[in-house]
Amino acid sequence: MPTPSNEVISRRERIARAIDLKDEILLVGAGEPVGIPGGMDQTYPFLSHAEYFYLADRECIGGVIAYDPKDGWRDFEPEVTEKERVWEGPRELKGEPLSGLAGWLAARRGRQVVNLGSPIAGVRQDAVRAEAVREQFTHARRPKSAAEIERIRDAVRASEAGYRTLQQFLKPGVTERRMKIEMEAEFFRNGADRTCYGSIVGVGTNAAVFHFTPGEKAARDGDLVLVDAGAERGRYGCDITRTYCIGKWEGVKRDLYLAVLNAQKKACAACRPGVEYRDVHLNCALEMTRSLVDMGLMKGSADSLVEQGAHLLFFPHGIGHFVGLGVRDASGRLPGRPVHTDKRVSTLRCDLPLQPGYVLTIEPGLYMIPAIINDPARREKHRDAVAWEKVEKLLDIGGVRIEDNILVTDGDPVNLTASVGKEI
Ligand code: GLY
Numbered sequence: 421m422p423t424p425s426n427e428v429i430s431r432r433e434r435i436a437r438a439i440d441l442k443d444e445i446l447l448v449g450a451g452e453p454v455g456i457p458g459g460m461d462q463t464y465p466f467l468s469h470a471e472y473f474y475l476a477d478r479e480c481i482g483g484v485i486a487y488d489p490k491d492g493w494r495d496f497e498p499e500v501t502e503k504e505r506v507w508e509g510p511r512e513l514k515g516e517p518l519s520g521l522a523g524w525l526a527a528r529r530g531r532q533v534v535n536l537g538s539p540i541a542g543v544r545q546d547a548v549r550a551e552a553v554r555e556q557f558t559h560a561r562r563p564k565s566a567a568e569i570e571r572i573r574d575a576v577r578a579s580e581a582g583y584r585t586l587q588q589f590l591k592p593g594v595t596e597r598r599m600k601i602e603m604e605a606e607f608f609r610n611g612a613d614r615t616c617y618g619s620i621v622g623v624g625t626n627a628a629v630f631h632f633t634p635g636e637k638a639a640r641d642g643d644l645v646l647v648d649a650g651a652e653r654g655r656y657g658c659d660i661t662r663t664y665c666i667g668k669w670e671g672v673k674r675d676l677y678l679a680v681l682n683a684q685k686k687a688c689a690a691c692r693p694g695v696e697y698r699d700v701h702l703n704c705a706l707e708m709t710r711s712l713v714d715m716g717l718m719k720g721s722a723d724s725l726v727e728q729g730a731h732l733l734f735f736p737h738g739i740g741h742f743v744g745l746g747v748r749d750a751s752g753r754l755p756g757r758p759v760h761t762d763k764r765v766s767t768l769r770c771d772l773p774l775q776p777g778y779v780l781t782i783e784p785g786l787y788m789i790p791a792i793i794n795d796p797a798r799r800e801k802h803r804d805a806v807a808w809e810k811v812e813k814l815l816d817i818g819g820v821r822i823e824d825n826i827l828v829t830d831g832d833p834v835n836l837t838a839s840v841g842k843e844i
């Protein structure tokens with residue numbers, strides 16, 4: 421049986437230290453493929469649970485990693501069946517047969533089990549305790565190793581090629597779908613094995629729909645095009661957003677872009693050890709609000725506008741999340757930290773101080789979202805905060821978001837996605 425790589429050994433040591441089990445044992449399940457309803461034997465593409473993948477660095481349907489603090493780690497894996505050999509091809513067993521797990525558990529009868537990753541049939545556990553262990557596990561895997569960062573860089577290299585190729589298609593008449601296809605093809609030609617999430621390409625008003633699925637809409641001269649896409653390689657990916665203008669950047673679209681770009685650059689530069697992510701978010705919200713006041717779209721001081729939540733009219737999401745082993749990698753709060761009640765940062769779901777090795781997104785945006793701008797309750801609440809008559813005329817422009825992936829270090833932050841241009 422192959423021995424685990426040094427990378428896997430060091431990840432396991434890190435997790436063992438962090439979760440610090442005494443008499444309990446740990447089981448981490450990879451999970452099973454999910455069948456497509458009504459699809460006969462078809463399944464959705466299988467990805468092992470991220471907690472399993474982190475400890476195994478490989479995919480394994482039905483795999484189970486077992487850990488006893490008294491005698492170490494074991495890899496159990498379903499035996500290769502004849503059916504599998506016929507339909508899927510031969511597969512080398514990299515772990516020990518899963519049939520051995522029952523004996524391993526029987527030898528530890530009476531000890532509490534913590535089941536992370538995917539649930540394992542027949543295992544009972546204390547759900548509250550499992551959540552507490554998961555919190556420690558998640559926190560321990562936040563700082564990325566050199567090998568993980570290298571894999572993120574591979575994904576960035578593939579993405580970069582896609583964004584480069586995209587530039588030649590940014591012309592009137594190009595559809596969202598065409599842009600997605602041309603860009604993704606380049607991701608794959610440059611080593612991607614998947615996209616890290618469903619690529620978002622939105623033209624005009626569609627640029628203000630956060631998780632927009634590209635369709636047949638064609639860009640016209642002057643339209644904004646928001647592209648949010650990243651490649652993935654070996655389960656590690658990146659998450660990049662750029663906003664383009666078909667034709668010349670001018671007027672309010674240009675001002676909005678520069679407002680986001682200015683705030684985004686400052687936020688990227690602020691990602692240093694010890695800095696609270698929520699402060700990065702808050703300062704970015706203040707910065708963009710100041711710009712909206714300068715543009716004559718908002719009225720008052722940025723501090724008081726953000727205090728009353730008026731910035732949420734145009735920036736209704738958080739500044740980012742962790743990224744790496746998937747697009748929402750190990751996000752969340754510092755272990756033990758309660759959900760914060762600061763309304764000024766209510767849209768940020770991550771709450772923790774930054775540390776060297778963290779890779780996170782910085783993705784502020786300003787949007788004209790009809791569902792928000794036309795909401796009577798918000799208009800009443802923020803009656804005096806917004807130049808409504810000006811804003812109403814901008815409802816067809818969509819929005820601007822700029823997203824980079826930042827590696828926090830002991831020194832200056834490193835922008836891993838800087839090679840995808842964002843200057844206009
Ligand atoms: N790509 C989705 C996001 O930026 O969170």
Ligand code: MN
Nearest residue numbers: 659781783823
């Ligand atoms: Mn993102």
Ligand code: MN
Nearest residue numbers: 648659660661
């Ligand atoms: Mn994104």
